[in-house]
Amino acid sequence: MGVTIKDVARAAGVSVATVSRVLNGSANVSASAAELVNNAIEELHYSPNFLGRNLRKCETNVILVIQPTSVHSLYAEIISGMQEAASKHGYDIIATTSYGMGEHETRQMKMLFNRTVDGAVLLGTQYDAQTINKLAENYDIALCCEGIEGANVLTVTVNDEQAAYDAASALIRKGHKKIGIISTNSDAMSSIYREKGYLRALEEHNIPICQDYIYRDSYDYENGKKAVQKFMALKEPPTAVFAVSDILAAAAIKTTIEMGLTVGKDLAILGFDNIALSEMFIPTISTVSQPCREMGMFTIEKLISNITSNEKDNKYYKMPHEIILRQSTGDQ
Amino acid sequence: MGVTIKDVARAAGVSVATVSRVLNGSANVSASAAELVNNAIEELHYSPNFLGRNLRKCETNVILVIQPTSVHSLYAEIISGMQEAASKHGYDIIATTSYGMGEHETRQMKMLFNRTVDGAVLLGTQYDAQTINKLAENYDIALCCEGIEGANVLTVTVNDEQAAYDAASALIRKGHKKIGIISTNSDAMSSIYREKGYLRALEEHNIPICQDYIYRDSYDYENGKKAVQKFMALKEPPTAVFAVSDILAAAAIKTTIEMGLTVGKDLAILGFDNIALSEMFIPTISTVSQPCREMGMFTIEKLISNITSNEKDNKYYKMPHEIILRQSTGDQ
DNA sequence: GTGAAAGCGCTAACAC
DNA sequence: GTGTTAGCGCTTTCAC
Numbered sequence: 001m002g003v004t005i006k007d008v009a010r011a012a013g014v015s016v017a018t019v020s021r022v023l024n025g026s027a028n029v030s031a032s033a034a035e036l037v038n039n040a041i042e043e044l045h046y047s048p049n050f051l052g053r054n055l056r057k058c059e060t061n062v063i064l065v066i067q068p069t070s071v072h073s074l075y076a077e078i079i080s081g082m083q084e085a086a087s088k089h090g091y092d093i094i095a096t097t098s099y100g101m102g103e104h105e106t107r108q109m110k111m112l113f114n115r116t117v118d119g120a121v122l123l124g125t126q127y128d129a130q131t132i133n134k135l136a137e138n139y140d141i142a143l144c145c146e147g148i149e150g151a152n153v154l155t156v157t158v159n160d161e162q163a164a165y166d167a168a169s170a171l172i173r174k175g176h177k178k179i180g181i182i183s184t185n186s187d188a189m190s191s192i193y194r195e196k197g198y199l200r201a202l203e204e205h206n207i208p209i210c211q212d213y214i215y216r217d218s219y220d221y222e223n224g225k226k227a228v229q230k231f232m233a234l235k236e237p238p239t240a241v242f243a244v245s246d247i248l249a250a251a252a253i254k255t256t257i258e259m260g261l262t263v264g265k266d267l268a269i270l271g272f273d274n275i276a277l278s279e280m281f282i283p284t285i286s287t288v289s290q291p292c293r294e295m296g297m298f299t300i301e302k303l304i305s306n307i308t309s310n311e312k313d314n315k316y317y318k319m320p321h322e323i324i325l326r327q328s329t330g331d332q
Numbered sequence: 333m334g335v336t337i338k339d340v341a342r343a344a345g346v347s348v349a350t351v352s353r354v355l356n357g358s359a360n361v362s363a364s365a366a367e368l369v370n371n372a373i374e375e376l377h378y379s380p381n382f383l384g385r386n387l388r389k390c391e392t393n394v395i396l397v398i399q400p401t402s403v404h405s406l407y408a409e410i411i412s413g414m415q416e417a418a419s420k421h422g423y424d425i426i427a428t429t430s431y432g433m434g435e436h437e438t439r440q441m442k443m444l445f446n447r448t449v450d451g452a453v454l455l456g457t458q459y460d461a462q463t464i465n466k467l468a469e470n471y472d473i474a475l476c477c478e479g480i481e482g483a484n485v486l487t488v489t490v491n492d493e494q495a496a497y498d499a500a501s502a503l504i505r506k507g508h509k510k511i512g513i514i515s516t517n518s519d520a521m522s523s524i525y526r527e528k529g530y531l532r533a534l535e536e537h538n539i540p541i542c543q544d545y546i547y548r549d550s551y552d553y554e555n556g557k558k559a560v561q562k563f564m565a566l567k568e569p570p571t572a573v574f575a576v577s578d579i580l581a582a583a584a585i586k587t588t589i590e591m592g593l594t595v596g597k598d599l600a601i602l603g604f605d606n607i608a609l610s611e612m613f614i615p616t617i618s619t620v621s622q623p624c625r626e627m628g629m630f631t632i633e634k635l636i637s638n639i640t641s642n643e644k645d646n647k648y649y650k651m652p653h654e655i656i657l658r659q660s661t662g663d664q
Numbered sequence: 665g666t667g668a669a670a671g672c673g674c675t676a677a678c679a680c
Numbered sequence: 681g682t683g684t685t686a687g688c689g690c691t692t693t694c695a696c
Contacts, residue, residue: 002470004689004690005689006689014667016689016690016691017669017692018666018667020692021665021691024691029666030666047445048689049447049688049689049690050446051386051387051446051448051688052672052690052691053689053691054690055381055384055387056671056692057691058672070411071408075402076402076429083428083429087439092428092439093428094426094427095402095428096427097408097412097415107419107424108424110379111424113379114383115383115673116383116392116394247612250612253614254614277609280582280583280586281613281614282614336672346682347682347683348675348684349676349682349683349685352674352676355674361681362682365681380673380674381674382674383672383674384674384675385674385675386674386688387672387674388674388687389674390688447689
């Protein structure tokens with residue numbers, strides 16, 4: 001093994017306690033002793049072994065973030081915000097990817113159980129409310145981006161229902177009456193609530209709901225294509241489409257163009273997430289923007305506060321969204 | 333603190349050694365004792381504290397991966413391959429993001445120095461060869477995707493020079509003689525070698541090199557735009573462009589279209605990386621594909637072998653690339 | 665202001 | 681096959 005606190009103590013001619021005090025910035029150490037210690041540290045290239053420290057202190061100052069996928073720049077932004085907030089409090093963020101698979105998630109969550117990390121944030125999870133609630137009894141966890149019905153745990157998301165309502169309303173305001181939705185058949189709350197918001201917008205504007213205008217499948221890129229193909233084969237195809245993700249919107253746009261139609265004119269398309277792609281795409285994609293960095297920061301602030309205090313905040317926080325109209329709805 | 337090995341031992345009526353043996357699958361334990369222990373573990377919901385275990389064993393079975401950015405699906409793919417290889421050997425991968433900033437990278441590398449992880453992979457680093465070499469004396473590290481001139485450490489990349497040569501040659505084979513390159517002014521070896529490969533292709537095909545056809549700036553999306561604007565303002569604009577990244581290529585494509593030109597016809601554009609975007613984009617982007625998953629897997633295999641053995645493999649491995657021609661070069 | 669020593673949870677020699 | 685025990689590197693109480 002490498003050089004330990006003992007070696008430093010010996011080299012500096014002080015006790016390990018004094019070295020430890022210097023290491024931890026304790027006030028009770030004389031300037032002369034501190035200098036001896038710091039010189040020894042320098043000389044020996046000493047770096048404290050955190051396994052020892054963490055074991056002793058029963059804390060690691062590390063927070064685990066489990067993301068369902070890492071190709072999604074949405075999560076990258078959120079994690080970036082998390083990192084900023086964490087470092088402000090002396091914490092580190094480490095990220096793993098579950099690929100939406102429970103087995104991976106469970107394996108990664110072991111870092112929480114085996115005390116390798118102090119807390120965990122789940123950006124979408126395979127666990128159900130009951131499991132989450134049981135975990136939350138013993139560990140500090142938070143949900144971000146994706147809530148779970150019945151989970152009594154710190155949660156931070158946008159108001160998906162309202163966001164989708166606003167998105168559909170924006171399309172209605174542009175004169176559309178035949179509006180399709182590309183949704184998912186997953187049991188993800190975000191998706192369900194976005195569908196609800198879409199329906200409420202139609203209802204409140206006295207637009208009859210048409211089941212043919214509702215397409216449900218997985219989040220996969222491919223399904224944006226299938227949805228548009230299905231929609232456009234209808235006798236009365238929609239003139240606008242709301243997709244619950246920008247990836248689906250991108251696929252929808254691509255398919256629309258391949259059909260020889262003009263996006264934003266023949267068919268308006270509006271997505272969700274405002275990922276990097278959305279602004280790069282041709283045409284640029286209208287979308288609902290989530291305050292990613294802020295959500296990440298807020299989640300970590302709250303989680304660290306839960307970790308360090310003994311009164312747990314298990315509230316459900318909803319952050320403000322924003323509708324961004326670009327070329328794919330004929331704007332800009 | 334939670335329940336410890338002692339609690340389990342007491343509950344099972346055995347010693348901690350026996351519990352430890354069961355935990356670690358040691359053969360020297362009777363079936364009856366094992367059952368007692370397993371029951372106690374179940375009952376108490378015991379999960380071993382890895383801080384204790386890791387401290388004792390001087391290993392964590394965790395490998396740190398530092399990526400310069402997390403919005404890049406290229407890295408996501410590589411890390412996915414790493415995860416697959418790691419779990420095969422009972423290791424976990426944790427990822428952090430440096431945002432290309434040395435201070436972050438240094439802070440994250442502390443996990444290596446303080447023994448929180450057994451090894452580290454750098455997907456592009458701010459460190460210079462000298463620093464890397466010094467680190468490599470005491471720690472197991474690997475470079476993936478981006479090599480460093482003079483670094484004597486396990487490195488896995490594609491053959492950037494040859495890949496760029498092949499890319500430019502593909503354009504030449506399509507009849508282009510006026511070929512621009514959108515490169516970077518960073519000191520990243522990948523970028524430098526891609527430029528070299530481009531130059532060699534022109535030379536070997538007796539095409540004179542034109543300095544006006546070489547645009548250098550940062551990797552930022554914006555610069556793909558600027559490059560095309562500069563190229564197209566020339567008296568003799570290029571008919572093809574090779575960009576050292578797909579992001580730059582995407583920007584170049586977008587700008588070309590905005591200029592009223594047809595990509596693949598008026599201007600052929602070929603990128604590098606084959607990220608998810610490249611196939612989604614309109615038009616689809618011709619590119620050089622790196623074997624991301626394989627590179628990730630291979631890097632981890634080698635790194636774990638370095639960690640567990642005492643003869644270090646510090647070789648530089650070059651993985652095979654592939655040229656993929658799509659719509660942006662007028663193919664498909 | 666400083667040192668001695670206990671102990672965090674675990675593994676692995678060693679003894680039986 | 682099982683238990684006792686030392687000790688991994690560190691922090692922190694307690695004495696002085």
